[in-house]
Amino acid sequence: MTNPLLGPWDTPFQMPPFDRIEDDHFRPAVEAALEEARANVAAIADSDEAPTFANTVEALERSDETLGRVLGVFYNIAGADTNDTRQELSRDFSPMLSAFSSDVAMNEALFQRIETVWQARDSLDLTAEQQRLLYLTRRRFVRAGAELEGIAKDRLRSVTERLSSLGVQFTQNLLADERDWFMELSEGDLEGLPDFVVDAARSAGEEKGVKGPVVTLSRSLIVPFLQFSPSRDLRERAHRAWAARGMNGGDTDNREIAAEVLALREERAGLLGYDDFATFKLETEMAKTPEAVRELLMKVWAPARAKAEEDGLRLAAMMHNDGVNADLEPWDWRYYSEKRRVEEHDLDETQLKPYLQLDRMIEAAFDVANRLFDLEFTPVDAPLYHPDVRAWEVTRNGKHMAVFLGDYFARGAKRSGAWCSTMRSQRADVRPIVVNVCNFAKPSKERPALLSYDDARTLFHEFGHALHQMLSDVTYESISGTSVARDFVELPSQLYEHWLEVPELLTTYATHAETGEPMPAEMRDRLLAASTYDMGFQTVEYLGSALVDLEFHMSEAPEDPMAFQQEVLEDIGMPKAIGMRHATPHFAHIFSGDGYSSGYYSYMWSEVMDADAFEAFKEAGGPFDRDMAARLEKHILSAGGSQDAADAYIAFRGKMPGVEALLKGRGLDDAA
Structure with a gap:
């Protein structure tokens, strides 16, 4: 057959x-x-x-x-x-x-x-x-070594093939650790947890074949557990398991893999005539040099660390007032930060989350695409690879533009994180099949899926990537869609997040799961006012990972990556109560392949542009200005990699931005 x-x-x-x-x-x-x-x-x-x-x-x-x-x-x-x-x-x-x-x-x-x-x-x-x-x-x-000869060419081939195999093994080890660990909860352990967390824990228990609720290492479940569980012992146990992914010993330990990957990348760069892998990798990016990347990251590090340390003192005081005579630890930060958010912004996620239904947030993302680019989304009834997956045909003025698949719920068979990919990329006379994959907590059958505000941002972020694929209009597949410089690829996705903050969008689509009533204006305003809340923590945990990634690839490959990681964190003064967003053994961005190696900084590089780009809409006719949307589509979303990234941005905006808009957007412009 x-x-x-x-x-x-x-x-x-x-x-x-x-x-x-x-x-x-x-x-x-x-x-x-x-x-x-x-x-x-x-x-x-x-x-x-x-x-x-x-x-x-x-x-x-x-x-x-x-x-x-x-x-x-x-x-x-x-x-x-x-x-x-x-x-x-x-x-x-x-x-x-x-x-x-x-x-x-070759x-x-x-x-x-x-x-x-x-x-x-x-x-x-x-x-x-x-x-x-x-x-x-x-x-x-x-x-790739086409100009090499003899032994050097043969060695580069061996290095490349070994790196490819190591990346697969790293990813599979991480998935195994995430899939196999879970913590069973008694009914008493559910005390203090909001209904949506309890519901997600029970659903996760069913998925694991356990009668009662469980906490897994899915970010959409473990983060709210760390936010709301009053049990410090359970929070510590959960956080330690989360932080230990990829370094639990045995067959799934990633530490030796990371060391070998770094050594092989260093050798690869040397064979091609470069001083280090970061110099080789960044040559083709907007940043061009490791020094330019470090300059950007350190400009943000100082105010971010100052803000985080100031916030940490407040959280430690709250913890001591609770009678906990200990240092503030990483498993304490989210719990006391959530309490502080309620106190300072009167913003309780348990009250907020019912207004952020998954289906309504999907509708909101579609509506923005319609108002900006005339895109329409019609459900498609066709066989898909999993029952949770949904499909839509994307059209514009009756013309087929793409097929969009949404796979939103966490499961043990799915790797962690969120991403956008294609099953077919755009090229001349071929329209794409675009996939968004997320790991939101799946509710029990009788309840609607509810998102945190961060989840909703993730949904908009990945849909921004999807638009980059859907609106691509080039002749050749290898330069279509997101085939652009790594530190430019996050611009459309991070820019799209800004539309979630448009008040009229929240008024329309943030409706209560039970009553159908729109989010009260005062709650909406408090939500938007708190948009930079805890940004010191968020920025520091991200920058810690970005700086470790950069130093890994600028330096001689360390025999012990974990010791090197610690040295870097000590040199920059990483606060004790904040860990890296992605520690080395589970840093899939840089060890599952070359994609983000030396390039985890790219989210922040792109953020410099996305903050400036949204200002362009504000300066024009507002967030739904059609002329500005047309410029965005023409110069960035439809153009793929058909021109240099800096040239594309300048064609859209007229100039390259500075870091000021980023600091302002993160609420760090007045930090010490």
């Missing part, structure tokens, strides 16, 4: 035929697609025709379309709904795909054809987008 991954997809919008795909189909499909891609590449490299942009660069762009289609399905499912078979396949596929990438990048005949086209570029009458594709293609080959 025809493998459904390889045959035609006679489904709505040519979506993957999930109801016919089985795990046994993935290996033969990947092997067949790899064989096809290798044959296509060989045909290009060995061609007797003189090299042209069409028969070399464009042909290479199309050479692995089948492979991309198969892997688009596999890796989305493997991340969002994994099992033992899919994890084994991930481990097996990693060296296969890495070897293929190395073979392509194919001397192929590179010479690309080089020939590059040298003749000024006489080829290429469009701006074709010039960009040619530039990026050649750069990708050079940075």
